Amino acid sequence: MRRPRGAIGGRVAIAAAAALLLAVPAAADGRASEPQPRIQAVIRPARVPVGGLLTVEVAAVGLRNAGAVSFHLVYDPSRLEPVPSGFGEGALFKERGARTRFLARPAATGDRVIVGLTRLGNGRGAEGAGVVARLVFKSLAPGKATVAFDRGEVTDPRARPTPARFLPGDVFVLPVKNVGRGR
DSSP states (O other): OOOOTTOOOHHHHHHHHHHHHHHSOBOTTSSBOOOOOEEEEEEESSEEETTOEEEEEEEEEEEEEEOEEEEEEEOOTTTEEEOGGGOEEOSGGGGGGOOEEEEEEEOTTSSEEEEEEEEOSSSOOEEEEEEEEEEEEEEOSSEEEEEEEEEEEEEOTTSOEEOOEEEOEEEEEEOGGGTTTTO
């Protein structure tokens, strides 16, 4: 039996409904609440040879009235080395012509980069999704390297903390001999 155009099967409909229920949890009063904003480390490329450069894009999804974001980006110094000249601010906090202040610098501990970004003035905070910052690293040794967040915080324009989840990212550093062999 053919389904009418646009119709979906029962299993697909159930899976889609389950995904919606998981993505938008119910509030205490039974109404659907908005999903919690996320800050995530997106690493490009996901595989890089020893000595190669990679970019950690700190991407936000679901921000609501965010006046500032701050965090420590933690990395394995035996596998990755920050390249401060490659640190830069993303476009998300500059939306609607907002002025911003961006700070990113390696910490003296040698295993993290301290990052802070603030919208200046008394206007509305950043909304939606986009790139918060781009941080460049040089790969040093083969193996998996995780880039994670510590001390992450998002605040509204009045410096009140707002909930957000900070999610790590992985990169695979390849020995130079494996580059270009399709592995």
